[in-house]
Amino acid sequence: MSEVVFRTATAADLPAIVALLDDDDLSRGREDASLPLDPRYLAAFEAITADPNQMQVVADLDGRVVGTMQLSFLAGIAFRGGWRGQIEAVRIASDLRGQGLGQQMIEWAVDRCRERGCRMAQLTSKLDRVDAHRFYERMGWKKSHAGFKLQLEQA
């Protein structure tokens, strides 16, 4: 297949990003990919874009958005003032999974973390995504932590 390009998302990519987030067995129904998009998606996108320490990333294959992730660079006092690179909301288009695209995207993210001088990269993955866990472990990530979430009622 053609070479995939990883780049910062533009607002024009947003419907495709939401569709990718929606195309996932474990979070089905959580998103609303119908057009026009819920304005909260654009508000969140603009907050990410306005933050110099964050990037919404897309994997672009011949003009088609085939993957996405959010990258956040977080200062921290621990680890002698070490920065962390955090990866969230990783998705690859269902028809292109298992072809190495996810690995390329995570490696691209880790390169950005190195460029920013991060001491570590971090992410969480749902406990039942065992294939994803093997995928990260094959790339050298250590499953050293438990990830806790507290759902808050909407205002």
Add this chain to the structure above:
Amino acid sequence: MSEVVFRTATAADLPAIVALLDDDDLSRGREDASLPLDPRYLAAFEAITADPNQMQVVADLDGRVVGTMQLSFLAGIAFRGGWRGQIEAVRIASDLRGQGLGQQMIEWAVDRCRERGCRMAQLTSKLDRVDAHRFYERMGWKKSHAGFKLQLEQA
């Protein structure tokens, strides 16, 4: 004991924050609490303080810094543009553990997340901190995720 006050840290609190981070069996030797502090600590503190979406918090008991945590508010496209509140680097002074101070601090953090309209709060905890896991679960947090870290060599 007197009422503990949770507040945004000032630069004057930084040596006490680093000492708290250092006072931990699972991360002993990772920090350097000697004075004058490694300037990277101040640089990280200033980066956190300059970011309107982050707070370095201290628990102040009659002028003594007895606890600390970092709070980050992160926009995200997932969950219909839902914000997340993220808690990192939670510490309570060793002589004051088991007295409810940690619970008060986490509840204070969750209140800040609600104020900011967050859809969820999240944190990770080392797999071997089983007491901490029970602590979060008692407060209603769900251990739904695995936390992966990738150490990056220092530049």
